[in-house]
Amino acid sequence: HAKEAGRNTFRFFSEDIRSSVTESLHLISSLRQAVTQEEFVLHYQPVYDLHSGRLLGAEALVRWQNPKLGMVSPGLFITLAEKSGLIVDIGQWVLTEACRQMQAWRQEGATDLFVSVNLSPVQFSRGNVEAVIAQALRETGLDPRQLELEVTESTLIHDTEKFITTLGRIQHSGIRMSIDDFGTGYSNLSYLQRFPVHKLKIDQSFVRRLMQGQKDVAMVSAIIHLAKSLQLTVTAEGVENEATREALTRMGCDQAQGYLFARPMPAKDFEAYWRTRPTLTPISRQI
Numbered sequence: 546h547a548k549e550a551g552r553n554t555f556r557f558f559s560e561d562i563r564s565s566v567t568e569s570l571h572l573i574s575s576l577r578q579a580v581t582q583e584e585f586v587l588h589y590q591p592v593y594d595l596h597s598g599r600l601l602g603a604e605a606l607v608r609w610q611n612p613k614l615g616m617v618s619p620g621l622f623i624t625l626a627e628k629s630g631l632i633v634d635i636g637q638w639v640l641t642e643a644c645r646q647m648q649a650w651r652q653e654g655a656t657d658l659f660v661s662v663n664l665s666p667v668q669f670s671r672g673n674v675e676a677v678i679a680q681a682l683r684e685t686g687l688d689p690r691q692l693e694l695e696v697t698e699s700t701l702i703h704d705t706e707k708f709i710t711t712l713g714r715i716q717h718s719g720i721r722m723s724i725d726d727f728g729t730g731y732s733n734l735s736y737l738q739r740f741p742v743h744k745l746k747i748d749q750s751f752v753r754r755l756m757q758g759q760k761d762v763a764m765v766s767a768i769i770h771l772a773k774s775l776q777l778t779v780t781a782e783g784v785e786n787e788a789t790r791e792a793l794t795r796m797g798c799d800q801a802q803g804y805l806f807a808r809p810m811p812a813k814d815f816e817a818y819w820r821t822r823p824t825l826t827p828i829s830r831q832i
């Protein structure tokens with residue numbers, strides 16, 4: 546019986562694998578087509594200054610608008626795009642489009658907003674990211690001071706001298722570098738002294754649980770203090786309620802983004818949004 550069950554399990558297992566391989570091959574070819582057909586769109590999520598309540602800028606987040614699949618979120622295709630190398634082309638499109646859009650908004654009066662763009666580690670290892678960045682700025686005319694680039698800790702573990710020099714040159718041009726999802730990756734923090742980094746973005750998993758447990762309060766507070774002592778800006782991601790915003794503000798967190806303020810939105814909507822010059826309502830003082 547056991548043998549038979551084992552065989553059955555194996556058969557189901559291998560069919561599972563086969564169908565998932567077929568599925569991802571199909572997805573890769575659709576993704577490849579998406580690159581040439583330009584099926585990608587960017588949504589923009591506002592980032593606020595917690596001290597002044599001012600709107601500071603927006604994070605550009607890619608979506609895949611597929612005729613058959615509909616709107617596909619990055620969580621479903623970025624990994625595959627990285628494995629297949631397609632992220633190099635997608636990433637170049639994202640960067641150029643975000644710069645083009647921010648430059649257009651700048652000419653409409655958004656002179657003090659930044660746009661931030663996520664970079665995949667694969668863009669560093671397999672694409673000439675520095676040339677791509679330079680080209681995007683040259684093509685669009687965007688002031689590098691209006692551009693931020695987000696990398697995760699996993700990008701930084703390749704701490705070759707070449708890589709440090711590349712990041713140094715990027716930062717030197719006036720572009721600011723952020724560490725995204727901070728706290729979830731590499732545990733050796735010494736890289737923070739080696740790399741020219743401007744901002745830490747506290748991962749939303751810590752922020753989301755902030756109101757629930759003592760341990761997450763300690764984590765978030767430790768990251769804020771670390772950032773302060775290294776003279777880095779600190780941003781909280783995934784702020785979903787007023788209590789979390791208040792707690793973060795009291796802990797000295799500089800910036801925040803999250804559903805409490807706004808969800809990522811299409812370019813047209815974000816344009817209408819920043820035009821209203823939105824500011825956060827002051828935190829009600831405790832009695």
Ligand code: C2E
Binds near residue numbers: 618636749805
């Ligand atoms: P990320 O860079 O950490 O972006 C934040 C994600 O959290 C976004 O998901 C955003 O919609 C979501 N989020 C923001 N506020 C809240 C909140 O209050 N609650 C909750 N539950 N979620 C919130 P999204 O757009 O699905 O992107 C997921 C991830 O995909 C991004 O995480 C980033 O790692 C990656 N990604 C997105 N766009 C790009 C891109 O252009 N290039 C690369 N390489 N990766 C990208």
Ligand code: MG
Binds near residue numbers: 604663695
């Ligand atoms: Mg990000």
Ligand code: MG
Binds near residue numbers: 726746748749782
């Ligand atoms: Mg993040």
Ligand code: MG
Binds near residue numbers: 726
């Ligand atoms: Mg993430």
